[in-house]
Amino acid sequence: MSLVFPNALAATTTNLGLAKGSFWFGLVCLGSAFTGLLLILADRGTWRGWPALAALLVIAAAGLVVRLPAGRRPAAVAAAAVASFAAICFYAAIVLPNLRGIDSSDSVFLSLPKIAIVVFGVIVARTYPGVTPVVVAWLIGEVPVAATSVVTGHGFAFDVPAFSCMAAMVLIIALLRVSRVRTRASEPLISLASREDRAAAQVARAEQMSSVMVHDTILNELAVVGAVAPGVLGDRARDQIRRSLAVRRAGSIVVSDAATALLAGDVATAVDDARADGLQVTVTGDVAALRTLHAETSTALALAVRQCLANVAAHSGTDTAELTVIATDTDVCVLVADSGVGFVEAEMHVDRLGLRHSVRGRIADVGGTVQVWSAPGAGTAVSMLVPRA
Amino acid sequence: MRNDTPQRLDPLGGMTARLFVIGSAVVALVVAVTLSLSTFDQLSAPVLEVAALLAITAAAGYYVRAASPFRAPFPRRAYVVVNLLGLAAIVLNSAAQWGTNEIVRDDWPPIAFAVLALTFGSWRPGWEIATGTVVATLTVGTIAFVQADTFAADVPGLVFAILAATPILATGAAASAFSRSLVGSLLDWRSAGAGPATSETPSEGDGVAARASHLVHLEDHVYPFLERVAETAEVSADDGDRARVLARELRTLLVLDGERSWLSRIVRTTDDPRRIADRMSEAQRGLVRSLVTHVRNNAAFDHDRMRLTLRGDEWEATCTIEVPCDAAHNPRVQLAPYVAVARSVFGTVSWQIARGAMAITVTFDPSTTGSTTR
Numbered sequence: 067m068s069l070v071f072p073n074a075l076a077a078t079t080t081n082l083g084l085a086k087g088s089f090w091f092g093l094v095c096l097g098s099a100f101t102g103l104l105l106i107l108a109d110r111g112t113w114r115g116w117p118a119l120a121a122l123l124v125i126a127a128a129g130l131v132v133r134l135p136a137g138r139r140p141a142a143v144a145a146a147a148v149a150s151f152a153a154i155c156f157y158a159a160i161v162l163p164n165l166r167g168i169d170s171s172d173s174v175f176l177s178l179p180k181i182a183i184v185v186f187g188v189i190v191a192r193t194y195p196g197v198t199p200v201v202v203a204w205l206i207g208e209v210p211v212a213a214t215s216v217v218t219g220h221g222f223a224f225d226v227p228a229f230s231c232m233a234a235m236v237l238i239i240a241l242l243r244v245s246r247v248r249t250r251a252s253e254p255l256i257s258l259a260s261r262e263d264r265a266a267a268q269v270a271r272a273e274q275m276s277s278v279m280v281h282d283t284i285l286n287e288l289a290v291v292g293a294v295a296p297g298v299l300g301d302r303a304r305d306q307i308r309r310s311l312a313v314r315r316a317g318s319i320v321v322s323d324a325a326t327a328l329l330a331g332d333v334a335t336a337v338d339d340a341r342a343d344g345l346q347v348t349v350t351g352d353v354a355a356l357r358t359l360h361a362e363t364s365t366a367l368a369l370a371v372r373q374c375l376a377n378v379a380a381h382s383g384t385d386t387a388e389l390t391v392i393a394t395d396t397d398v399c400v401l402v403a404d405s406g407v408g409f410v411e412a413e414m415h416v417d418r419l420g421l422r423h424s425v426r427g428r429i430a431d432v433g434g435t436v437q438v439w440s441a442p443g444a445g446t447a448v449s450m451l452v453p454r455a
Numbered sequence: 456m457r458n459d460t461p462q463r464l465d466p467l468g469g470m471t472a473r474l475f476v477i478g479s480a481v482v483a484l485v486v487a488v489t490l491s492l493s494t495f496d497q498l499s500a501p502v503l504e505v506a507a508l509l510a511i512t513a514a515a516g517y518y519v520r521a522a523s524p525f526r527a528p529f530p531r532r533a534y535v536v537v538n539l540l541g542l543a544a545i546v547l548n549s550a551a552q553w554g555t556n557e558i559v560r561d562d563w564p565p566i567a568f569a570v571l572a573l574t575f576g577s578w579r580p581g582w583e584i585a586t587g588t589v590v591a592t593l594t595v596g597t598i599a600f601v602q603a604d605t606f607a608a609d610v611p612g613l614v615f616a617i618l619a620a621t622p623i624l625a626t627g628a629a630a631s632a633f634s635r636s637l638v639g640s641l642l643d644w645r646s647a648g649a650g651p652a653t654s655e656t657p658s659e660g661d662g663v664a665a666r667a668s669h670l671v672h673l674e675d676h677v678y679p680f681l682e683r684v685a686e687t688a689e690v691s692a693d694d695g696d697r698a699r700v701l702a703r704e705l706r707t708l709l710v711l712d713g714e715r716s717w718l719s720r721i722v723r724t725t726d727d728p729r730r731i732a733d734r735m736s737e738a739q740r741g742l743v744r745s746l747v748t749h750v751r752n753n754a755a756f757d758h759d760r761m762r763l764t765l766r767g768d769e770w771e772a773t774c775t776i777e778v779p780c781d782a783a784h785n786p787r788v789q790l791a792p793y794v795a796v797a798r799s800v801f802g803t804v805s806w807q808i809a810r811g812a813m814a815i816t817v818t819f820d821p822s823t824t825g826s827t828t829r
Contacts, residue, residue: 069738069741069742069745069796069800070465070466070467070796071464071465071467071468071641071644075640075644076465076467076468076471078640079636079637079640079641079644080468080637082636082640083461083576083632083633083634083636083637083640084633086632086633086635086636087576087628087629087630087631087632087633087636088629089632090625090628090629090631090632091625091626091628091629093628094621094624094625094628094629095621095625098617098618098620098621098624098625101617102610102614102617102618105610105611105613105614105617106610106611106614109610109611174560174618178621185629234482234573237478238475241474241475241478242471245471245474245475246471249467249470249471249473249474249792250467250468250470250471250792251792252467252745252749252792252793253467255745255748255749255752256741256742256745256792256793256796258745258748259741259742259744259745259748260737260738260741260744260745262744263717263737263740263741263744264737266717266720266744267717267737270717273670273712274713276669276670277669277709277712277713280669280673280705280709281709284673284677284681284705285702285705285706287681288677288681288698288699288701288702288705289698289702291681291684291690291694291695291698292695292696292698292699292702293695294690294695296690296691296692296694296695297689297690298688298689298690299684299688299689299690304685304688307681307684307685308685310681311678311681311682311685419706419709419710419713423713
């Protein structure tokens with residue numbers, strides 16, 4: 067996921083928020099006009115003006131229609147516009163004769179429904195981008211009220227609140243686009259950095275796995291070549307070198323299943339290979355439990371066991387090792403132990419990567435844990451606990 | 456979701472909203488001064504009117520200041536202060552017109568307050584805006600109701616209360632709905648993004664290749680050597696020596712590659728002895744990476760001398776980016792979006808541009824974030 071909200075979605079979500087906010091803005095305006103008129107009519111004890119209340123409800127219904135998903139269709143928008151036009155004509159014709167003589171087309175009771183129609187135009191602007199819907203909505207409210215006011219002898223007065231509201235909405239819609247371009251200019255760079263970070267994480271992962279593979283293969287082969295006496299190299303050593311070079315050809319740079327498969331096998335294969343190299347390995351415990359492991363876990367465990375046995379052969383000073391398998395309902399524990407010279411893990415040189423990368427790293431990658439018990443002269447035991455599922 | 460705000464979830468959107476805050480502050484002050492002058496004949500205590508104008512000016516000024524990306528996120532305290540100052544303007548204006556106020560519609564404080572409230576939706580959660588709106592609405596309505604006897608129109612007092620409170624109630628309801636809508640959309644986007652990686656993420660086997668130094672060594676020296684040995688099957692004394700040297704070099708390079716953090720790969724002069732950079736979250740890494748890229752691509756900065764220093768313990772860590780800069784290029788303005796986003800992903804963010812250098816320091820909790828695979 068990107069670190070910041072993408073520009074491509076920002077306009078859509080802001081317009082949706084504007085539409086929802088506008089709906090409630092309009093509803094409050096209509097509600098205030100409705101309640102105010104109701105109180106006045108009740109106070110004067112006359113119900114002659116009650117149809118005006120119905121007209122306000124029609125305008126509210128028009129707002130509700132354009133807010134609905136189905137209200138985005140041209141026919142629904144047109145119907146809402148016509149209904150609003152008719153309703154405010156009717157409303158003005160009823161309200162104006164009941165106002166004081168000094169009141170004109172800018173009376174607060176006329177401004178409020180006009181403002182409601184203007185902000186409902188903002189909802190329509192979500193479907194028909196631009197400021198046109200807002201201006202049209204303003205005209206739908208303003209023209210019939212002004213005409214009715216003049217006809218009924220109240221005259222015309224410029225309705226500052228309704229016009230200001232329209233102008234404010236036009237400015238908001240127009241400036242949103244401009245300001246968004248300016249303030250969100252850094253979004254592509256930040257989003258790109260997020261993607262690069264994910265790619266870098268994969269590269270780092272590939273390098274780490276490559277490092278482990280190289281340790282388990284190439285370093286071993288160099289050690290063999292460095293240790294043998296001058297002369298003809300044995301068939302087994304040559305096969306080992308060819309296998310390691312095959313890992314490279316299979317793609318050791320990008321960690322691939324093919325490269326892993328060339329090395330991995332299962333724990334039994336690791337034990338067989340160690341025995342072939344001259345190590346006497348005794349296997350005890352619930353060996354069948356190893357077959358219940360997930361393939362990825364099984365591979366990681368086999369590679370880790372292979373490294374443990376290689377460590378015994380190379381560093382312990384003994385040619386025997388014990389491998390014990392203990393299984394529970396949830397975990398499998400493999401213990402590789404020897405009675406060799408032992409070591410102090412904290413004092414190991416930093417370039418001793420086998421235990422750190424090939425054992426701990428691999429087991430941790432599949433959700434397992436590793437514990438090492440060792441002391442100079444007291445042998446070594448490495449416990450690898452991995453989950454079954 | 457209850458306390459999420461659009462600005463917290465989309466800091467860049469907060470920068471857009473800040474421009475509207477500045478605009479609304481200007482409009483609110485113009486409305487206040489214009490209507491105050493036009494209703495001068497209704498004032499009974501001009502001094503209180505001046506105080507009311509000062510209060511709304513303070514509200515607008517404080518609002519603009521608190522909405523700065525360098526102070527993100529906009530705190531609840533700032534919202535309360537702006538509300539209180541706006542309410543103070545309402546009360547003072549009413550006192551200034553007490554007994555002489557003839558028309559409720561031309562009272563400027565509810566309108567000026569409403570203009571400010573229109574942009575609240577980008578900064579605070581919907582419920583908080585709704586609460587503030589109810590308080591302001593009741594205050595304005597009550598004051599108008601109490602003054603009803605002095606108004607010229609012959610309508611029930613409650614009608615004055617409703618009409619006076621309508622601007623604040625309408626804009627408050629709109630701002631609250633706007634906030635809820637935006638937070639919902641942003642959380643939906645985050646939920647969608649939290650799923651499996653999409654195709655925009657480079658996948659394994661999709662050209663992602665390790666470029667560590669040990670690999671170069673392998674290709675240039677080790678593989679050719681082993682291929683020759685496997686081919687000839689003869690090992691000389693020199694081959695044995697060569698194998699031991701190659702093994703030692705390879706082992707050293709493996710260690711060095713393993714000790715390089717992701718940050719030291721993008722900035723050469725990174726001082727991070729405890730590898731604290733590896734404990735950053737994905738969002739934190741992304742932000743630092745984008746900031747470094749911004750510094751590299753911008754003429755205002757001497758990126759060759761950029762230096763990163765990471766320090767900390769188990770519970771708190773700091774990352775400081777220092778780079779020489781040229782004040783003539785106005786690096787502060789260009790830095791704003793990064794500081795705004797940084798404030799949403801780091802514990803604290805402090806920055807300084809002085810004596811020809813910029814320093815940004817972020818803090819984070821290394822015990823709860825980070826990747827073990829780095």
